[in-house]
Amino acid sequence: MSTQTNVYRQKGIDDGPAMSSRVLKTVVLVVCCAVVVIPFLGVISTSIASQEHVTNSGGFVLWPDALNLDAYKSIFNGGVVQRALLVSIVIAAGGTLISLAGSTMLAYSLSRPGSFGQRPILMIVLFSILFSPGLIPNYLVVKQFGLLDSLFALILPTAISGFNVIVLRSFFMGIPESVLDSARIDGAGDFRIFWSIVLPLSRAVLAVVGLFYAVGYWNAFFNAMLYISDTAKWPLQLVLRTYVINNTELSSGDLGGAAADQLPPQESIQMAILVISLVPILIVYPFLQRHFAKGMLTGAVKG
């Protein structure tokens, strides 16, 4: 499709966009990209620049003069940030596991044509996408179940996304019934079929949905603010808010007891925390971008 489009746009067939409009377009796109890239560059640079450079440039460095890892060393010396990183990893890993288990099983049971109770269950899933019950009632339910200050409060309420269940269900429905029938003739029950045939066939979509959940857990901030008051259980996003956005000073106690006069500048530590919270997203980003765009489209452009 696209090559075909390009043929029409080549010079000779078409006179092409005027020079001025091409220049304008390039300038606009370059500016757009710069607006996204430069802040990242600055954040990383500030986290590794030398102390004098950070101080001299007023707290934000665009290009580092050195590779100085003191800020990272002070963070991984034990203390608040390291602990929060651990909490975030536990939530993202555990949460994704719980989410995937619940969602795939639910989606599979909804994907078998004519199964008992399918319509009402499907309606329950779909309506959960269309409304959210509201902050106060959510809080009361979490409180009623005694989940305040428990990491489960950060996992269970958001564990099942109706949208992801629907995505998984559409994929499962696309698996040819004949494949499942042959297993059924061999005497495999529904769970056996799900576990040894459907899941292995669905690796790609499982990876996408799993990452969807993982990014959600990693980025979640407000539920932690609402439900977790014990600072020892704070995830990274909450630490980020407290020490970077609200600019609370990180004392040497917060950083595992390093001598106060040896601490790197606050700005560098702050930016190092930011980089740490960015890294997992950047690592999975190439995968996210490729598959999410595709996933968005399979769902959306049919209509």
Place this chain on the structure above:
Amino acid sequence: MARTDAINSLQTDRSTPGEVAGAAGSGPPGTGMDSRNGPRTAGKPLSWWARARRDKVLLLMALPGLVLLLVFHYLPLLGNLIAFQEYLPFVPFGRSAWVGLDNFAVIFNGDPEFLNALKNTLLITLVQVVFVFPAPIALALMLNSLLSERIKRIVQSVLYLPHFLSWVIVIAIFQQLLGGSGLINNFLRSHGMGTIDFLGNPDGFIALLTSQVIWKDTGWGTILFLAALTQIDPGLYEAARVDGASRWRQLWHVTVPGIRALIILLLILRLGDSLTVGFEQIILQQNLVGRPASEVLDTYVYNNGVLAGQWGVSAAVGLVKGLVAVVLVLGANKIAHIFGEAGVYKK
């Protein structure tokens, strides 16, 4: 965005199970499999109880996910009952005194704080529909007209990225750029100019919010439009050119009609969300600008309910907000039908 997809799968849903079921049931009924393991569409209809027993494994598999949804999405709906109660945290659940519609008084009597939150919410929605909504369309048109696929892909990779960052990170990054010791103010200071208070200025707050949303989601927002653009028949452009249409006229008469249905669909969804504006985004920045300029309905519910303990009143506001949102989506959809568009769902 996610809602669009789900709703569309709901639309297409009616055709797919039929096909799958058709494939499954294509063999003659009763191909020798017993009723427990046989395909569910084959054979004579089973009784209610027999079907439940046959599918008990499937039902058990659905159970964990279903319970989580019921407990954390549907049970809270019942919790909305406290909107009609004088709720006190230390009184056991269900024993609070019923107070009828007292909690709704802030809405009916026009409590100034509530009205201010409502005003801010609607103003922010209006500004964002005007400035945020068209941004991905413009960007998609620009990307679509690029000659080089490679450059297009690189630009997309860069511009999609911010979508995956949390609001905490986005705001932290904005502070590094616009804060008192941020990039821009440092530059101004070192060149002997006065600094600008971007983050704590109540008058500029909506502009700040809007620019953050544009930064975070414009790139990602292009995906749907780019896909819709590739669906347009290139022959239409050719025909338009033969008729002597300029590039602008082609844009207006071929491109825009090609993506009109999508624009309307997304506008309807946005309208349904009129009363929901960037809760996390605002709560993170509220202490810098103060509540009068930044209070929206969601932060009002949080600040008055969770923080100030007016549980009943906040739940009442939240409940009304939810109901109004449903009415807005249905209403907008109705309007779309009147104008002959497909809207979110078909009749």
